[in-house]
Amino acid sequence: MDWLGYLSEALPGAGQNVLMMAAIVIPVMIVLEVARDLKILDWIAQRMSPLMGFFHLSPQAAFPLLVGIIFGIAYGAGVLIEEARSGRLSWKDIFLINVFLSVCHAVVEDTALFMAVGANGLVILLGRIIAAILITYLISRTAWLQRENLRRGVPGAVNAAGGSGNKCC
Amino acid sequence: MLTVATFKKGFQRGLTTTWNLAKVIVPVYLIVTFLKYTPVMGIVAGFFEPLMHFFGLPGEASLVLVLGKLLNIYAALGAISTLELTGREITIIATMLLLSHSLPVESAVSGRTGVNAMLMTGFRLVISVISGLVLNLVL
Numbered sequence: 086m087d088w089l090g091y092l093s094e095a096l097p098g099a100g101q102n103v104l105m106m107a108a109i110v111i112p113v114m115i116v117l118e119v120a121r122d123l124k125i126l127d128w129i130a131q132r133m134s135p136l137m138g139f140f141h142l143s144p145q146a147a148f149p150l151l152v153g154i155i156f157g158i159a160y161g162a163g164v165l166i167e168e169a170r171s172g173r174l175s176w177k178d179i180f181l182i183n184v185f186l187s188v189c190h191a192v193v194e195d196t197a198l199f200m201a202v203g204a205n206g207l208v209i210l211l212g213r214i215i216a217a218i219l220i221t222y223l224i225s226r227t228a229w230l231q232r233e234n235l236r237r238g239v240p241g242a243v244n245a246a247g248g249s250g251n252k253c254c
Numbered sequence: 255m256l257t258v259a260t261f262k263k264g265f266q267r268g269l270t271t272t273w274n275l276a277k278v279i280v281p282v283y284l285i286v287t288f289l290k291y292t293p294v295m296g297i298v299a300g301f302f303e304p305l306m307h308f309f310g311l312p313g314e315a316s317l318v319l320v321l322g323k324l325l326n327i328y329a330a331l332g333a334i335s336t337l338e339l340t341g342r343e344i345t346i347i348a349t350m351l352l353l354s355h356s357l358p359v360e361s362a363v364s365g366r367t368g369v370n371a372m373l374m375t376g377f378r379l380v381i382s383v384i385s386g387l388v389l390n391l392v393l
Contacts, residue, residue, distance in 0.1 A: 086291055095287040102283060102335050103276040110275065111268030118264030122256050158363060183369045187360065187378060188353055194271075195327060195352055202334050203341050204348035212349045212389070216381055 109197045117156060117193060126151050140181055141225040145173045150182050157191035177234040184224055189217035275328045282321065282332035289317075290336065309350065310390035311343055322351040323379075324358065342393055350386045354378035 120126065130151045134144035142150075149168055153161020165182060168174045174182075192210060200206040224230060289295040299313030306313050314337050322330030330351050334344060357375050365371035 091288060091291050095284050098287065098336065099280045099283040099332075102279055102332065103272070106275050106279065106331070107268070107272040110271045111265060114268035114271060115261055115264030118260050118267065119256060122260045158360065162363060180369060183364050183374075187364055187374055188381060198327065198331055199344070199348040199352070202331055202348075203339070203344045205341065205345040208345050208389070208393070209348045209352055212385060213352050216353055216385060220377075220381065 105201055106198065109201050110194065113194050113197050120155070126155065140185075140221050142178050142181055143174065146178045146182055149174070150185060153182070153186040153190050154192055157194070158186055161186050161190060175234065176237040177230060180230070180233075181221055181225055185217045185221040188220060189213045275331075278326065278328040279332035282325075282329045283336055286317065286333045286336040308390065309346055309386035310393075311346060311386075312337075312339070315339065315343065315347055318347055319350065322355045324356075326356040326359070327351060330355070345393065346386055346389045349389055350382045353385055354382040 127148065130148040133151060134147040137144050137146050137150075140146075145168060149161055149164040152164045161182070165174070165179060169179055192213065196206050196210045199209055286295075289298075295314060295317075298317060301313070302316035303313035306315050309315075318330050318333045318337070321333050330347075334347065339347070354375075357378065361371035361375045364374050
């Protein structure tokens with residue numbers, strides 16, 4: 086085992102990696118903070134809401150969906166839980182937003198990080214968005230979803246935990 | 255409203271993320287580089303070579319996929335930069351990972367919003383495999 090070779094490769098490599106990530110993550114986070122304070126997402130969500138019908142979603146689904154896509158699942162779930170508590174989203178809305186976001190979330194940060202190590206940004210971003218749209222559309226059309234939605238109550242009258250009886254958070 | 259505090263908050267959030275990233279990337283980088291100096295990497299790579307071939311990836315890439323699926327994207331990033339991969343290979347791995355990663359943690363999160371966690375995990379793994387096969391044909 087060539088320890089000297091190992092150390093002279095591993096240590097500078099690891100350090101360089103962290104510096105590169107910092108150079109990407111810090112500007113990305115600043116841009117996201119600016120977008121949040123300028124309420125850019127509210128503006129886009131308003132324009133997106135008529136399109137929600139494509140996924141059989143209610144117009145109010147646009148905002149939590151957009152927050153999750155841009156900022157990540159943690160933020161998206163926060164907004165989702167709030168909206169669900171206020172009764173503006175049905176179980177079906179919550180389920181479909183979850184499906185979409187599980188495939189496609191935090192796109193700004195993730196795409197930037199993988200571009201830094203050499204991936205094609207356009208392919209990885211579009212690949213994710215297309216996969217999410219396709220899957221959410223297909224699931225939104227299943228008979229299973231209609232049945233579950235009826236079983237779990239009328240749209241707009243579902244509790245915060247998505248009707249699962251889960252009383253956490 | 256846009257103020258200095260906005261930029262400060264963004265900068266701080268960036269630092270926190272970088273720190274969280276470093277805590278994962280540094281150990282992964284050190285361990286994967288270590289494996290490259292031992293026969294282990296060759297054995298693992300040889301074992302997964304036939305499977306990875308379907309995605310147009312070398313055998314070592316299996317390590318990146320496993321790290322990403324089980325741990326998180328940061329661990330996968332640490333491993334990617336240790337290996338010598340082409341842009342095409344990195345794009346394929348990145349897509350496969352972005353569609354499904356940190357499965358234990360993220361499934362638990364979606365489970366909390368009332369969605370079946372096992373179903374979601376299986377479903378994301380399938381999409382990830384399909385995307386790898388498709389990109390290998392298209393790119």
